[in-house]
Amino acid sequence: MNISNIAVQLYTLREYCKTEADLEQTLKKVANIGYQAIQVSGIGPIAPEKVKELADAAGLRICATHVSLDALLQDFDQTVQKHKLWNCRYVGLGSLPDENRTSAEGYTSFARIAGEIGQRLKEHDLQFIYHNHQFEYQKFEGRTGMDILQQETDPAVVGFELDTYWVHVGGVNPVDAIHQVKGRMGVVHLKDLEIVNYEQVFAEIGEGNLNFKAIIEACREIGVEWYVVEQDECRRDPFESLSISFRNLQQFL
Template structure:
């Protein structure tokens, strides 16, 4: 990890990315914090060409995205075209569709379907990556949903984008989970967890209880390329939250 590989997930700033004018201002603020890249997710209906123009003007790379499964399955050509325009290799899926997440058979079916999409993406030099939440760690006959995704998918076509917060909530050590997907994760989501009034809450990197030195070391050891800061809910201005996380991450460079 170095300064140029730390990115901000725009989903954190989704309320400030609804229009072209909002996105322009948001990207400028992100760059002023110190980030050199963003992941595009949760923004308003803004033309891909305009997104590219605004990112370039702010001096920010687009390192990854989150797109809907429908965009991958039913609008494949446009999805490829958009990522090529953005010079963005990593095509992310934020969650498994609900119809696949209730059984071992569902997870296995999804793993195979997503692998086929991933193979098609590889023909265009793009990489499918899957972002987890906590529900993938429910067990089915002794295997978690995540185990099934990892074991039933094509390792060359189905990549991962582990979320450190949700892995921990799922009852797994993020360091262990990172090593389990060695060679299959080019993008990681860094998110801390704090306990407030006996409840778990999202926190800025370094403000919570996760061991980020060990997490960053594991990411380095397993070939992670992009370190993306995401915070689903912020208890202060989200730009301030991203700034705190960025400053705290710098100690691991």
């Protein structure tokens, strides 16, 4: 990990990315913090060409995205074109449909769909990546949903974008989970967890309880390319939260 491959997940700043003017100011602030890349997710209905223009103007690379399953199934060509325009290899899916979450058969069915999408994207030199939450770690006859997704997809076409917070909430050591996707994870979501008034809450990197020294080392060992900072909810100004995370990550450079 170095400064140039630490990115911001724009979902963290979704309330500040609704219009072109919002996005322009937001990207300038992100760059001023010191970030050099972004993951596009949760922004308003802004033309891809404009997103590219504003990112370039701020000196930010687009390293990855989150797109909807409908975009991948119904608007595949446009999705490919957008990623090519952005020079963005990693096409992320933030979650699987609700109906696939409740059984082994549901995960197996989604694994087949993910494989088909991943193969089509690979033909365009793009990489499909799947982002987890906690529910993928429910067990079905001895296997978690994540086990099924990993075991029943082709590593060459289906990658993963592990989220350190949600892996931990799912009852798995993030370091162990990272090693399990060796060769399949070019993008990781870094997110800390803190306990406040008996409740688990999202925290800035280094301000919570996750062992980021071990997490970053594991990511290095498996060859992670992009380290993306995300915080679903912030208890202070989100730009301040992103600044704290960026500053605390410096100790691992």
